[in-house]
Amino acid sequence: MSELPTIPSDLSLGEWLRGTGPDGDLAICTRVRFARNLLGYRFASLLDAEESRELSAYLVQQVGQLGLPEPLRVVELSTLTELEREVLVERHLISRELAAAERPRAAAHDDAERVALMFNEEDHLRSQVFRSGFQVDEAYAAAEDLDDRLISSLPVAFSEEFGFLTSCPTNVGTGLRLSVMLHLPGLVWAEDMEKAANTCQKIHLAVRGMYGEGSRALGDFYQVSNQVTLGRSETSLVDDVRVAVTQLIAWERKVREALLGGERRARTLDRVWRALGTLQSARILSTEECLNGLSAVRFGVQQGLIADLRAADLNRLLLLTQPAHLQRLHGAPLDAAERDTLRATLVRSVLAGRGQGA
Amino acid sequence: MSELPTIPSDLSLGEWLRGTGPDGDLAICTRVRFARNLLGYRFASLLDAEESRELSAYLVQQVGQLGLPEPLRVVELSTLTELEREVLVERHLISRELAAAERPRAAAHDDAERVALMFNEEDHLRSQVFRSGFQVDEAYAAAEDLDDRLISSLPVAFSEEFGFLTSCPTNVGTGLRLSVMLHLPGLVWAEDMEKAANTCQKIHLAVRGMYGEGSRALGDFYQVSNQVTLGRSETSLVDDVRVAVTQLIAWERKVREALLGGERRARTLDRVWRALGTLQSARILSTEECLNGLSAVRFGVQQGLIADLRAADLNRLLLLTQPAHLQRLHGAPLDAAERDTLRATLVRSVLAGRGQGA
Numbered sequence: 074m075s076e077l078p079t080i081p082s083d084l085s086l087g088e089w090l091r092g093t094g095p096d097g098d099l100a101i102c103t104r105v106r107f108a109r110n111l112l113g114y115r116f117a118s119l120l121d122a123e124e125s126r127e128l129s130a131y132l133v134q135q136v137g138q139l140g141l142p143e144p145l146r147v148v149e150l151s152t153l154t155e156l157e158r159e160v161l162v163e164r165h166l167i168s169r170e171l172a173a174a175e176r177p178r179a180a181a182h183d184d185a186e187r188v189a190l191m192f193n194e195e196d197h198l199r200s201q202v203f204r205s206g207f208q209v210d211e212a213y214a215a216a217e218d219l220d221d222r223l224i225s226s227l228p229v230a231f232s233e234e235f236g237f238l239t240s241c242p243t244n245v246g247t248g249l250r251l252s253v254m255l256h257l258p259g260l261v262w263a264e265d266m267e268k269a270a271n272t273c274q275k276i277h278l279a280v281r282g283m284y285g286e287g288s289r290a291l292g293d294f295y296q297v298s299n300q301v302t303l304g305r306s307e308t309s310l311v312d313d314v315r316v317a318v319t320q321l322i323a324w325e326r327k328v329r330e331a332l333l334g335g336e337r338r339a340r341t342l343d344r345v346w347r348a349l350g351t352l353q354s355a356r357i358l359s360t361e362e363c364l365n366g367l368s369a370v371r372f373g374v375q376q377g378l379i380a381d382l383r384a385a386d387l388n389r390l391l392l393l394t395q396p397a398h399l400q401r402l403h404g405a406p407l408d409a410a411e412r413d414t415l416r417a418t419l420v421r422s423v424l425a426g427r428g429q430g431a
Numbered sequence: 432m433s434e435l436p437t438i439p440s441d442l443s444l445g446e447w448l449r450g451t452g453p454d455g456d457l458a459i460c461t462r463v464r465f466a467r468n469l470l471g472y473r474f475a476s477l478l479d480a481e482e483s484r485e486l487s488a489y490l491v492q493q494v495g496q497l498g499l500p501e502p503l504r505v506v507e508l509s510t511l512t513e514l515e516r517e518v519l520v521e522r523h524l525i526s527r528e529l530a531a532a533e534r535p536r537a538a539a540h541d542d543a544e545r546v547a548l549m550f551n552e553e554d555h556l557r558s559q560v561f562r563s564g565f566q567v568d569e570a571y572a573a574a575e576d577l578d579d580r581l582i583s584s585l586p587v588a589f590s591e592e593f594g595f596l597t598s599c600p601t602n603v604g605t606g607l608r609l610s611v612m613l614h615l616p617g618l619v620w621a622e623d624m625e626k627a628a629n630t631c632q633k634i635h636l637a638v639r640g641m642y643g644e645g646s647r648a649l650g651d652f653y654q655v656s657n658q659v660t661l662g663r664s665e666t667s668l669v670d671d672v673r674v675a676v677t678q679l680i681a682w683e684r685k686v687r688e689a690l691l692g693g694e695r696r697a698r699t700l701d702r703v704w705r706a707l708g709t710l711q712s713a714r715i716l717s718t719e720e721c722l723n724g725l726s727a728v729r730f731g732v733q734q735g736l737i738a739d740l741r742a743a744d745l746n747r748l749l750l751l752t753q754p755a756h757l758q759r760l761h762g763a764p765l766d767a768a769e770r771d772t773l774r775a776t777l778v779r780s781v782l783a784g785r786g787q788g789a
């Protein structure tokens with residue numbers, strides 16, 4: 074058996090997994106995204122390669138002159154390997170769509186990964202701001218400040234009738250998406266999650282998995298975001314998400330109490346400790362089983378059941394056990410079976426000997 | 432000689448689980464049983480209560496005068512609680528059928544649990560001899576010696592045409608059942624067990640679970656025994672079982688090598704270590720999951736994968752986690768949920784901190 078890999082000491086988690094924000098035990102991260110398009114260019118999907126190159130270069134140059142408070146690192150995606158692009162996806166800095174596209178395109182982000190821009194994605198320009206935990210006002214204020222700087226210096230497509238024009242009609246109007254990523258193992262275990270998701274959908278909020286549209290809700294992580302962008306003010310859209318997330322957090326806390334009380338307590342403890350035992354002993358771990366196991370252990374740490382593990386270690390594992398991060402750690406591409414073995418080895422090395430009851 | 436029927440309060444394993452015999456890693460125990468009936472009494476199922484009482488008392492008294500090399504402890508089963516009878520079943524000293532019967536009946540066994548007699552079971556008298564591991568000749572010789580003493584001093588029903596007469600026609604003739612209990616996780620994991628069982632059945636051998644007829648093969652334990660008792664000499668029946676078990680042991684060893692070689696090794700290690708991790712961490716453990724987990728860990732210890740666990744500890748757990756033994760340990764009856772919790776606690780306490788790789 075090769076030596077146990079250890080987590081690189083320089084691994085930064087990025088703002089979305091920092092885990093330091095308000096309600097950070099349940100709310101992983103708040104994200105605000107604006108979709109914008111430039112006058113004088115067709116929408117991104119209609120551009121030819123030369124136009125794409127020109128647009129992307131123009132945006133990179135313009136944004137470089139904005140003098141933003143935090144300097145941005147620009148990444149030309151075509152110069153990266155597929156693996157390097159996947160790492161950016163796993164860090165939520167670019168979308169899967171942008172990573173997979175073949176046209177000239179770019180991205181930019183600051184060192185702390187609180188700001189990320191995508192150039193020539195589905196829309197010409199998408200700006201994102203992240204804040205750890207449940208920080209709707211802070212994230213929205215920062216995103217609006219960034220957006221103000223962008224639209225004041227760029228010829229942005231805006232209609233008096235519809236608002237900001239976007240490639241997909243679902244984003245027309247405000248072009249705003251506010252999303253909060255929540256960790257809701259209690260609702261899942263108590264089989265209340267479907268009801269919770271339905272409730273959100275009734276008030277026009279989307280409930281998605283960890284990697285947005287079409288992704289599965291691995292590890293009991295859910296992103297709650299606004300569906301509507303048109304015909305409402307930005308602040309009322311933000312308020313909708315804030316109210317719903319506040320209710321979901323309260324619901325999750327209440328369910329957790331129930332899961333740890335009375336007759337249900339034994340089954341809940343069993344679930345938490347088995348998950349830790351499996352993570353500490355498995356030699357082969359799929360992404361799905363790993364995330365679900367980490368979810369249960371995270372619940373156990375947060376509820377004070379497991380004394381000698383820190384949520385930060387679990388957040389690190391959450392990111393490092395993703396396929397691209399694993400391969401970057403290894404220094405070379407790995408097939409799925411090799412990844413499952415390395416994932417198990419890594420998880421064991423971090424969790425070895427842990428798990429004293431509180 | 433007829434002592435108070437007490438259940439041993441120590442945690443001795445009894446011969447069948449001592450684990451010291453030849454091929455003891457795969458062959459748990461060899462057992463030889465003879466079924467005998469007395470002249471002058473109808474078969475047990477036809478006796479009324481008074482006749483049953485008389486027969487049982489007669490047998491207890493006669494056997495007490497035999498002067499056997501190892502003194503026997505006699506147990507009047509109607510004076511025991513249901514739980515105490517279940518303990519004897521779990522130790523293989525009496526059958527489920529004898530434990531559940533309502534008629535006067537008794538049993539006797541020596542301290543080492545190498546000899547066990549049942550009075551007024553399906554047949555008037557059943558004698559059993561146990562030897563640790565794969566010891567067909569030793570077990571058969573000892574059983575024959577015991578049987579010689581019994582039939583020379585008791586009026587046993589014997590027909591020149593059919594041999595020994597028994598309550599059920601399947602035992603007529605020799606009245607012999609030779610069985611070897613095998614631990615065959617390799618064959619089960621490699622999905623060869625069904626084929627192995629079919630092969631045995633073709634040569635008229637029965638393959639049954641840990642507790643004989645009708646019991647499931649929990650924990651990958653299988654009893655292989657002769658089906659035929661009539662028209663064949665005892666030695667040829669014994670030879671059949673010996674040959675088949677020798678082949679099964681060789682098959683199991685070959686399969687284990689394959690499971691631990693090449694591409695299959697990783698999955699096998701994963702299975703062993705996950706089982707240990709689950710046993711070390713679960714807070715609720717059913718009998719079935721416990722036995723299956725112990726089976727995998729036993730495999731790991733025997734194949735030298737797990738260095739700091741002894742097979743004897745696992746054998747103890749195997750017995751102590753059975754429902755009646757658990758309740759005896761607790762000192763009071765427990766419902767199924769309480770047993771599952773106590774079982775998990777017991778297993779954790781024995782396996783805590785164990786599991787260094789070899």
